[in-house]
Amino acid sequence: MVIINTTNESVMSTLLLRCRVAAHCASKSVRNFYTFKKMTDKTLDYTTTNGLESKTPFLIGVAGGTASGKSTVCQRIVEKLGQQHKEQTERRVVCISQDSFYRTLSPSERLRAERGQFNFDHPDAFDDKKLLATLKDILLGKKVEVPEYDYIANSISTNRSHTIYPADVVLIEGILVFYFPEVRDLFHMKLFVDTDSDTRLARRVPRDIMERGRDLEQVLNQYMNFVKPAFEEFCLPTKKFADVIIPRGADNFVAIDLIVHHIWDIMYKKRPAPTIKVTNGTCKPHSEADEAASARRLSGSSEDTLSR
Numbered sequence: 001m002v003i004i005n006t007t008n009e010s011v012m013s014t015l016l017l018r019c020r021v022a023a024h025c026a027s028k029s030v031r032n033f034y035t036f037k038k039m040t041d042k043t044l045d046y047t048t049t050n051g052l053e054s055k056t057p058f059l060i061g062v063a064g065g066t067a068s069g070k071s072t073v074c075q076r077i078v079e080k081l082g083q084q085h086k087e088q089t090e091r092r093v094v095c096i097s098q099d100s101f102y103r104t105l106s107p108s109e110r111l112r113a114e115r116g117q118f119n120f121d122h123p124d125a126f127d128d129k130k131l132l133a134t135l136k137d138i139l140l141g142k143k144v145e146v147p148e149y150d151y152i153a154n155s156i157s158t159n160r161s162h163t164i165y166p167a168d169v170v171l172i173e174g175i176l177v178f179y180f181p182e183v184r185d186l187f188h189m190k191l192f193v194d195t196d197s198d199t200r201l202a203r204r205v206p207r208d209i210m211e212r213g214r215d216l217e218q219v220l221n222q223y224m225n226f227v228k229p230a231f232e233e234f235c236l237p238t239k240k241f242a243d244v245i246i247p248r249g250a251d252n253f254v255a256i257d258l259i260v261h262h263i264w265d266i267m268y269k270k271r272p273a274p275t276i277k278v279t280n281g282t283c284k285p286h287s288e289a290d291e292a293a294s295a296r297r298l299s300g301s302s303e304d305t306l307s308r
């Protein structure tokens with residue numbers, strides 16, 4: 001099942017069209033409809049010659065609970081667009097984690113974090129101003145430096161960072177990427193990875209023990225005291241802002257294919273990419289369609305959902 005929210009009409013109409021075409025192809029036994037055309041060096045020249053108005057990247061927010069598969073979904077999208085083996089400087093699709101925007105903790109908060117008593121799932125744990133400024137720079141086509149997050153030290157790494165070069169598509173994933181209104185309004189497309197909480201906990205426990213240096217008791221305490229209540233209070237209510245909800249995360253091949261096709265259309269169709277004008281430090285959608293979508297978003301008409 002793919003759940004499509006009616007918030008963003010351009011996303012919705014493309015996806016609905018694809019659903020119809022896919023159904024038609026299936027009924028006619030047409031094969032390989034979803035065989036995705038990988039980017040080639042020839043098509044890589046395209047943006048320089050297709051008359052795009054600007055190099056404003058297409059910004060995609062990917063939200064969802066902890067261990068829902070946000071990073072894995074982003075990874076699949078990058079792979080399907082044939083970008084995973086490209087040099088950083090050559091990549092046309094790049095991913096950033098919201099974890100790189102955790103704020104610096106005070107000494108007492110640091111002590112609490114070491115004991116598993118700091119709430120990393122609360123919006124206050126993030127430096128949303130820095131996240132906003134970075135995304136605005138990305139939309140202006142600037143090169144930005146994004147630090148790596150060190151989950152063992154519970155802080156941003158001081159010596160490891162990634163240079164994000166101007167790209168066509170930028171994915172930013174994190175538990176609260178739709179929480180901050182100014183950040184949320186910058187996204188051209190919003191995805192919510194909707195994986196059930198038992199599955200998420202079953203994934204988080206081994207991941208935190210094996211990759212994030214925690215013990216079982218600490219992981220379960222943190223989950224019960226902070227992660228689960230904060231998910232319900234801050235993350236889950238942002239699902240209504242999503243244009244596309246992806247049940248089962250990376251296992252949902254159909255949803256990922258539809259999204260990849262949509263991104264592919266954005267990147268290669270001969271029409272201007274959605275552009276963002278930055279005036280007085282505020283980013284505004286450029287096209288009339290985007291403005292209309294934005295107005296609908298602000299008027300809160302995002303509750304209707306279609307499903308199949």
Ligand SMILES: Nc1ncnc2c1ncn2[C@@H]1O[C@H](COP(=O)(O)OP(=O)(O)O)[C@@H](O)[C@H]1O
Binds near residue numbers: 068203248
């Ligand atoms: N569809 C899936 N099936 C099995 N394991 C998965 C799946 N998606 C993610 N995982 C595993 O679950 C853990 C969390 O996934 P990840 O993509 O990092 O989630 P998030 O970014 O939402 O925290 C990782 O260990 C990942 O390998």
Ligand SMILES: O=c1ccn([C@@H]2O[C@H](COP(=O)(O)O)[C@@H](O)[C@H]2O)c(=O)[nH]1
Binds near residue numbers: 151
């Ligand atoms: O120092 C930290 C920082 C974050 N966390 C936990 O990480 C998840 C968010 O990352 P996901 O990849 O989306 O799971 C969040 O639930 C925090 O609890 C942490 O444990 N320690």
